[in-house]
Amino acid sequence: MGIQEDIQAVEDEIRKTSYNKATSHHIGRLKAKLARLREEVVKKASTKSGGDGYSVKKSGDATVALVGFPSVGKSTLLNKITGANSEVGDYEFTTLDVIPGVLDYKDATIQVLDVPGLVRGAASGRGRGREVIAVVRNSNLVLFLLDVFQPEHYKVLIQELYDAGIRLNTTPPDVVIKRKDRGGVTISTTMELELTDDLIKAVLGEYKIHNAHVLIRDNINVDELIDVIMGNRVYVPSIIVVNKVDLANEDILNKMEYLFPDATFISANEEKNLEAVKDLIYDSLDFIRVYLKPQGGLADMDEPLIVTDGVTVGDICERLHRDFRDKFRYSQVWGASAKHPGQRAGLDHYLEDGDLLTLIIQK
Incomplete structure (x- = not known):
C-alpha cells in the first residue's frame, strides 16, 4: 500500500468514527498519523520538483x-x-x-x-x-x-x-516542547485543557517524542498540538x-x-x-512607521520607514544594509516601545508605530 492509499485509509477511519470523549484519543492519534503521512507526500513532491519554488526576490515594505x-x-x-x-x-x-x-x-x-x-x-x-x-x-x-x-x-x-x-x-499556539534525553514526557499547563495528558503523550509518540517537557499556555486542540510538533507551519x-x-x-x-x-x-x-x-x-498589512535618528542629530520625520507590525531592531538592520546586523553594537529607542526615552535596545527589541530609532554600528 502506498502513501496515498494510507492517507485515504486514515481519512476514511476518521470520517466514520463518531467524535466523543471516548473516541477522542483514537481520533487524535489518527490525526497525528495523517499529518505525518501528508508531510511525507509534501517532501516527496518538493524533492521531485527541485524544492526551490519560483525564484522571486522579496522587495518593498x-x-x-x-x-x-x-x-x-x-x-x-x-x-x-x-x-x-x-x-x-x-x-x-x-x-x-x-x-x-x-x-x-x-x-x-x-x-x-x-x-x-x-x-x-x-x-x-x-x-x-x-x-x-x-x-x-x-x-x-x-x-x-x-x-x-x-x-x-x-x-x-x-x-x-x-x-x-x-x-x-x-496566531501560533503558545506551546513550547523541549526534548530531553530521558525522563519521559512531563506536561505543564497554565489552564485547564480539553486535551488529556494521555492524548498529548500519544500524539507525541506518533512522532517518536518519548522524552520531553511540554509547556502549554493556550487551550489548544489536537490539530494545534500537531502544528507545534511539526514546527514548519x-x-x-x-x-x-x-x-x-x-x-x-x-x-x-x-x-x-x-x-x-x-x-x-x-x-x-x-x-x-x-x-x-x-x-x-x-x-x-498592519504597517507601522519607524523614524531613523542619527546619533546626536534630529530624526527624519518626513520619510519614515514603513514596516509591518512585529518588526525588530534586527529586521531594520537587515533592511538598511546587509552588514548592519554583523556590525551592530546597540540601538537607542524613543517612543511607545521604550521603557524610557533613549532606551538601549538589542537586535531582538520589538518596535512600535512612531518609534524613533538610532543604530550604533561598529566602524
Whole structure:
C-alpha cells in the first residue's frame, strides 16, 4: 500500500468514527498519523520538483500573494492596481510563472505577486502547486481572488493551503516542547485543557517524542498540538476579493455577499472598486512607521520607514544594509516601545508605530 492509499485509509477511519470523549484519543492519534503521512507526500513532491519554488526576490515594505483558481482575473487585477505586465487570457493557466508588480500606496511600497492558479491537489504537487505554495508561504498577506460564479473554490483553496502548512488569520499556539534525553514526557499547563495528558503523550509518540517537557499556555486542540510538533507551519493573514461582479445578476451577488460578508466586490476588467482593494491591502498589512535618528542629530520625520507590525531592531538592520546586523553594537529607542526615552535596545527589541530609532554600528 502506498502513501496515498494510507492517507485515504486514515481519512476514511476518521470520517466514520463518531467524535466523543471516548473516541477522542483514537481520533487524535489518527490525526497525528495523517499529518505525518501528508508531510511525507509534501517532501516527496518538493524533492521531485527541485524544492526551490519560483525564484522571486522579496522587495518593498511587504509582499502580497494573489491566490485563486486559473482564470479568475488575477493577472487583470495585478495589471490594474500596479501597472505590471502580466499576460491576460480567457483560457486556464495563462500565468505560468510568478509575475511581480509594485503597488505604491500611502507611502508604502507593496510587492504584489500574481502566482499561477491553484487547483485541487496543489499541496501534493499538482499543477506546480508546490512551487506556488512556496511563494505564498513567504508572503505577508494572502489575497484570495474568487470568481463571483464559483464560491466553492474558496474551500478548496484554504484546504490546499492548510494541507501545505499555511495557517490563515490565526496566531501560533503558545506551546513550547523541549526534548530531553530521558525522563519521559512531563506536561505543564497554565489552564485547564480539553486535551488529556494521555492524548498529548500519544500524539507525541506518533512522532517518536518519548522524552520531553511540554509547556502549554493556550487551550489548544489536537490539530494545534500537531502544528507545534511539526514546527514548519506559517501564520499569514488573508483577505477575500470577489471578481467579475459586472457579469452577475442581483441574486448571485446577494448569495456571494451572504457567503462572504467581509469580502470586497470588484470588477477588475471594468476597474470597479479597485481603490477599495488598495485600501484593504494596506489596512490588512498592519504597517507601522519607524523614524531613523542619527546619533546626536534630529530624526527624519518626513520619510519614515514603513514596516509591518512585529518588526525588530534586527529586521531594520537587515533592511538598511546587509552588514548592519554583523556590525551592530546597540540601538537607542524613543517612543511607545521604550521603557524610557533613549532606551538601549538589542537586535531582538520589538518596535512600535512612531518609534524613533538610532543604530550604533561598529566602524
